[in-house]
Amino acid sequence: MTQQEENKTGSGTKIKKVRNILLKIIGAIVIAIVLFLGIVYITNVMSSHSEQKRIVPYGQHVSVDGKNMNVLIQGEGEETIVLLPGYGTATPGLDFKLLIDELSPFYKVVAVEPFGYGLSDETEKKRTTENLVSEVHEALQQLNINRYMLMGHSITGIYGIDYVNKYPNEVTAFVGIDSSVATQPGMDIKFPLKTFAFLKKSGLLRLTMKISADPYAGLAFDEKTVEQMKMISNKNMYNDTTLNEMEHISSNFKGAQGLTFPKDLPLLLFVQANNEGVAGWIPLHEGQIKDSVHGKVVTMDGSHYLHHTKFKEIAKNVRVFMKEVK
Template sequence: MSVTQQEEMKTRNGTRTNKVRNILLKIIGTIIIAIVLFLAIVFIVNVICNKSEQGKIESYGQSVTVDGKNMNVTIQGKGEETVVLLPGFGTAAPALDFRPLIEELSPFYNVVVVEPFGYGLSDLTDKERSTENIVSEIHEALQGLHIDRYILMGHSISGIYGLDYVNKYPNEVSAFVGLDSSVPTLSEKRFSSSEIETVKLLKKSGFSRLLMKPDTDVYAELPYDDQTIEQIRILMHKNMYNPNLLNEIEHMYSNFKAAEQLTFPPNLPVIFFIQANHPATDRWIPEHEKLIKDSVHGEVVLLEADHYLYRSHSKEIAEGFRGFMKENQ
């Protein structure tokens, strides 16, 4: 092959290579543009939905000033005794979620639902979500309402906060009721900063709306009307993974560890309504029983229910609670 032919061959090969490279670059560029457009669409849709849903939120309850911010509370019933309801972690709209139980209790008690900062319609706060701060804020809210004697009733993580609360304010709390409440010895896992940052990114980008759609189907067969379910759905989107809830996750492990040193005051009436068959541990019942072994008035009631037993078994809880209080007056 002559030199000229070799050069022509190299030229043709170089041309083919350039064509292939150009095609690959176009494909890669198209893919990048498509990804950027998709990310932009997800972000914009999330912003639009947030603004739209914000206008659909229906106010409920009343605000009380706590640490210079607004904390939302609802009050229903005219009984002589007051029951203060505290939510489990991440409950988007506590006052709406507790509605079946409120309806069962309010004919006999003055029922107060406190929505901590970052929950329901309450403001966000810059303070760390340590047990100390959360308990102090709840107490300040009750003081602002001039409520100084009450029964504390808490779901899930509020079992940890409630344990601290009854030790700090023993002259105010007349009894504690746990609704499948957490116990210090069965601690939640420690979350890494990278996991928290990933969730923050998902929230900011709008992907949390796309990937983690709120499951409101759980309310369908329960005593919640369509309007209430829709409001819960909107507030799920509003409050899901907000800064306060993420900060609470970061403090969860340390909050549990701190509670390991605490016990209920022996003379404080304590009753736990818990699920009979916990899906993740066989220590659920024994650890609750251990927590009240020194209580003069302690009881554990088992229910064939899931973790959110107050939604499905509100009548049984209210009746069992009233009977317990009559026996211990």
């Protein structure tokens, strides 16, 4: 064998060794990933089963469309406030607790948990504004609640503007808590629904939530409430019903663009003062009240979930505002 042939043979052997080592490393990485995903999945299944037993019921079930919708009622005031959540607020009845406690000495407060939220059932019915509004209204009808202020967070600005136009003889005022506006930019986005579904079913969502910063740290919720909210969030986040709602977000926003609040409907909007994510956030809300006989925008420093930190101020402003418009 010539020197050149020996060099080629030696080089070939080295290449094979390097290739074998790389294949072993890749194989080990793949096995590690599969084991990791398997552990995450099994942990999620076991944890979900365990948590389901530890969730403490609250509120009451109302039959809507053959399914159970959970509604929390607190307070015995002459006037009624109906509270609706923002998109993805997994447990509305508890998420609104601080605000409900401030309002309930003066009002009858009714926190409705739409299908897919809180302790309500899921549904296969499309999450269009029309269906969502109809279901909430049916729940209130079942409870014989026929006159009320409609108060809601975030996407309730979209569902609410449809609601007050459909049931003008029932709604006495609309109160928005950093509520969405149909013409706000960026709502024509297409969400990666399959990715979110995978994160949910694989258990990676639970893991992500566990290692992420505590969203309730420093807030006034007691420990038991926080524990319940976290467990119900694990149950509801990105379930099939709320994913379907996410799929309809763009069309629901578009459908609301031709609507305005009735001029004679008292309109109180609490708006995040420092929202850097949406251009013209405050002017968008000021535009909603410009033709209202009784319209007011109140800016507040805080996160999108203003009712987590400004619950006392919100409750006080609602009482003052409603006295002024009478």
